[in-house]
Amino acid sequence: xxxxxxxxxxxxxxxxxxxxxxxxxxxxxxxxxxxxxxxxxxxxxxxxxxxxxxxxxxxxxxxxxxxxxxxxxxxxxxxxxxxxxxxxxxxxxxxxxxxxxxxxxxxxxxxxxxxxxxxxxxxxxxxxxxxxxxxxxxxxxxxxxxxxxxxxxxxxxxxxxxxxxxxxxxxxxxxxxxxxxxxxxxxxxxxxxxxxxxxxxxxxxxxxxxxxxxxxxxxxxxxx
Numbered sequence: 001x002x003x004x005x006x007x008x009x010x011x012x013x014x015x016x017x018x019x020x021x022x023x024x025x026x027x028x029x030x031x032x033x034x035x036x037x038x039x040x041x042x043x044x045x046x047x048x049x050x051x052x053x054x055x056x057x058x059x060x061x062x063x064x065x066x067x068x069x070x071x072x073x074x075x076x077x078x079x080x081x082x083x084x085x086x087x088x089x090x091x092x093x094x095x096x097x098x099x100x101x102x103x104x105x106x107x108x109x110x111x112x113x114x115x116x117x118x119x120x121x122x123x124x125x126x127x128x129x130x131x132x133x134x135x136x137x138x139x140x141x142x143x144x145x146x147x148x149x150x151x152x153x154x155x156x157x158x159x160x161x162x163x164x165x166x167x168x169x170x171x172x173x174x175x176x177x178x179x180x181x182x183x184x185x186x187x188x189x190x191x192x193x194x195x196x197x198x199x200x201x202x203x204x205x206x207x208x209x210x211x212x213x214x215x216x217x218x219x220x221x222x223x224x
Contacts, residue, residue: 048100048103048104048107051107052103052106052110055107055110055111056080056110059073059077059110060073060074060077063076063114063118067121067125070207071203071204071206071207072121072125072203072207074199074203075117075120075196075199075200075202075203075204076114076117076118076121076196077113077114077117078117078192078195078199079113079114079116079117079188079192079193080109080110080113080114080188082113082187082188082192083109083112083113083184083185083187083192084106084109085187086184086185086186086187086188087102087105087106087109087179087181087183089183089187090179090180090182090183090184091179091180093183094164094175094179096175096176096179097176099173099176101176101177101180102176102177102179102180103180104177104180105176105177105178105179105180105181105184106180106184108180108181109180109181109184109185109188112156112181112184112185112188113184113185113188113192116149116188116189116192116193116196117192119145119148119149120141120145120149120193120196120197120200121141121196122141123141123144123145124138124140124141124197124200124204125137127140127141128204134204134205134208135201137204138197138198138200138201138204139197141197141200142193142194142197146193149189149193150189150193153185153186153188153189154189157182157185157186157189160178160181160182161178161182162178163175163177163178163179163182164178164179164182166178
């Protein structure tokens with residue numbers, strides 16, 4: 001009989017938990033081992049999670065250094081949750097499990113989703129520096145950068161879409177990777193592009209509010 005007929009679930013360490021009634025039938029002289037994607041997942045452990053967190057931290061710190069601000073990078077990377085939602089919906093539609101290849105696609109989405117946010121935030125900061133109000137700067141940035149974002153994003157989605165229809169050896173790995181990237185990027189482009197300007201407006205108001213308060217405190221200390 002196949003092992004899949006007997007196992008019940010797995011514990012936190014990836015070991016099979018076999019019910020007692022099946023253990024009596026199988027006896028003590030049997031074993032099992034993971035293969036294919038399941039084997040790779042057990043070997044990877046929490047490595048993918050650590051890499052994802054590190055990718056977020058590096059992206060945030062690089063943008064913070066570029067913008068010389070702690071709030072603007074938040075607006076730039078805020079599209080990632082929508083991209084993750086799109087990747088999970090894609091896995092449900094395609095019927096693919098969240099495997100190592102899906103997690104690699106999610107790590108790619110960190111950079112891909114931040115790219116759209118960077119285009120909007122960069123122009124919004126330039127418009128704000130020209131003296132426009134925060135809302136006008138956010139609106140103009142979203143309006144001006146909408147077409148370039150749509151062009152580059154959909155060109156990328158169409159370019160990697162053949163992964164969804166892969167056949168032959170290793171097809172499942174390509175399908176899993178393509179599902180995360182295609183659906184995640186599509187969802188990010190359609191939804192995150194809409195609310196990133198609004199989130200930039202919120203973050204910029206908070207930054208200017210606290211910076212103004214800090215300047216007032218400095219002036220008070222100087223006058224004293």
